[in-house]
Amino acid sequence: xxxxxxxxxxxxxxxxxxxxxxxxxxxxxxxxxxxxxxxxxxxxxxxxxxxxxxxxxxxxxxxxxxxxxxxxxxxxxxxxxxxxxxxxxxxxxxxxxxxxxxxxxxxxxxxxxxxxxxxxxxxxxxxxxxxxxxxxxxxxxxxxxxxxxxxxxxxxxxxxxxxxxxxxxxxxxxxxxxxxx
Ligand code: IMP
Ligand code: MG
Numbered sequence: 001x002x003x004x005x006x007x008x009x010x011x012x013x014x015x016x017x018x019x020x021x022x023x024x025x026x027x028x029x030x031x032x033x034x035x036x037x038x039x040x041x042x043x044x045x046x047x048x049x050x051x052x053x054x055x056x057x058x059x060x061x062x063x064x065x066x067x068x069x070x071x072x073x074x075x076x077x078x079x080x081x082x083x084x085x086x087x088x089x090x091x092x093x094x095x096x097x098x099x100x101x102x103x104x105x106x107x108x109x110x111x112x113x114x115x116x117x118x119x120x121x122x123x124x125x126x127x128x129x130x131x132x133x134x135x136x137x138x139x140x141x142x143x144x145x146x147x148x149x150x151x152x153x154x155x156x157x158x159x160x161x162x163x164x165x166x167x168x169x170x171x172x173x174x175x176x177x178x179x180x181x
Contacts, residue, residue: 001166005157005173009150012170015130015158018147019050022128023057025145030096034060036123037095041088043113044068046102049159049167050130050147054100062098065090069109082112097122101129102159103150107139114141130158131172154180 010018030038040062042051048066055064068086097117101110110127117125128145135152154177156162157169162180 001169004166004176004179005169006176008171008173009155010148010158010172015147015170015172016053019053019130020057022145022147023054023059026054026057026098026128027059029144030058030060030098033096033124038062039088039090039092039095039097039122040064040100041092041097041117042066042100043102043109044086045167046159046161047100047130050102051100054128063090067113069113082109084116092117092120092122094121094123097125099125099127101127103131103133103155104129104138104141104143105133105135106137107141110141111139131155 038060040051040055042048044066045068051064055062065088066086067084067088070083070085099113099117104110114125114127126144127141129143130147131150132143132146133150133152153174154162155172156166156175157172159167160172161167162175166175
């Protein structure tokens, strides 16, 4: 896989350090929220690796739950079509929800998801995104925790795929454009 990467953007060490920092911030911010219950929600499949690491960096009891929504298919561009493929297993009413996202690009996926989750009346909702792309147009989403800003290029690794490949790369890098154009 390494030969398909044009440039490494975030090394394994940099990712680990940043995830620890976000976990520490959540631990501080939610210290008084633990009695209502904290549910970490990850959007499959890209955010599962980030959430698995983030959950262990949070020093409070948290539940982990998963949703799958379609957005990209196998391509590199957002289709704008969002559909729930798998819903949460737990009830979130009255509980504190933290949505762990891998990457915020157009924001279409997340803005749909947040509206959907808000309609279930949680005590609060916050977003922790590992990456936020610097794009021209992005839905206005309030992300409480952001790992890194990244350039508007197609990137893979640490959960992020191209056509289901590269998710298991331990770092994040830019995929050589000739591989998808
Ligand atoms: P959005 O709806 O445009 O914000 O797209 C968000 C989703 O698209 C992310 O959760 C990723 O699954 C996927 N995505 C966006 N940009 C990239 C990328 O550069 N590499 C891999 N997946 C991406
Ligand atoms: Mg995703």
